[in-house]
Amino acid sequence: MDLEAVRTFVAVADAGQFQEAAVELAVTQQAVSKRVAALERRLGVRLFTRTARGAGLTIDGQAFLPHARELLRVAERAVASVDFARRPLRVDVIASRVAPSGLMRGFHRAHPGIELDVVWLFDVETAVTAVGSGEIDASFRAVAMPGRPLPEGIASARVFDEPLQLLTGPAHTLSGARSVTLAQLVGHRIWMPGIVPGTEWAAYYDDLAAEFGLTIEATGPNFGSDALLDTIADTPALATLMGRDTRLVWPAGHGLRLIPVTDPTPVYPHSLLWHRDNPHPALTTLRAHLAATATGQDRTGTWTPDWAIPH
Secondary structure (H helix, E strand, O other), X not given: OOHHHHHHHHHHHHHOOHHHHHHHHOOOHHHHHHHXXXXXXXXXXXXXXXXXXXXXXXXXXXXXXXXXXXXXXXHHHHHHHOOOOOOOEEEEOOOOOOHHHHHHHHHHHHOOOOOEEEEOOOOHHHHHHHHHHOOOOEEEEOOOEOOXXXXXXXXXXXXXXXXXXXXXXXXXXXXXXXXXXXXXXXOOEEEXXXXXXXXXXXXXXXXXXXXXXXXXXXXXXXXOHHHHHHHHHXXXXXXXXXXXXXXXXXXXXXXXXXXXXXXXXXXXXXXXXXXXXOOOHHHHHHHHHHHHHOEOOOHHHEEOOOOOOOO
């Protein structure tokens, strides 16, 4: 259906005269008449009757008018969905409680006038595909995929190095330590259910375990963070690794301890991915904000896998 004809019909209905509608639409009265006539042929009904006062809606015109208005509203929303100046900036933060979510909250506080659409995408391939297609504007990831380059057109910048910490229950042998080295973790069971083979974080922990001789177990079903915390609190033989900026809340009675890991400190390298041809103005603002607020560790005292996107 010709939306210009629908828009012209609504203008005539509102104005009550073909001439006034022509002035509003900045076209000739003849053009208005032709558009209305074409719409009437398309619908197979008469929409107006001419009266001494101008143009009055027929019964069919009255029935069609609310639907015509809705057609125009839908069309406007469709245009707005791809209008970079009007639609929200769409950013994938992986999950709600992890560091990238905190980075975007900081961006929102600094730029409250920028409308955001924050999404959670589980795996990196889905995220990279969404960035490439324009479904989202950016994604926080460690890397496209270990050993594989980013697709052509996808850019990246490392924006945040998040130190990992050891989380133990009160009865764990390391619970009283002020800090632990990676060497001290050898022989201890580090339980991290939910690590999925093929994901970037699985590759990260595989390399960490291989390089430092750690025992990282991903056995058992993943019942979520609450179940993980309950188990760590109750089981002296298990500990887990957690990003320093992961925001989890647990009961005070659990007696859980977060202990810094040193010599070296393993850091998870968060990077922002975006498409080089993405013209969304807020994407430039986000990149500048992250560059200005980027925090990293002393690289001589930290560890990241070789495949991580460099600074």
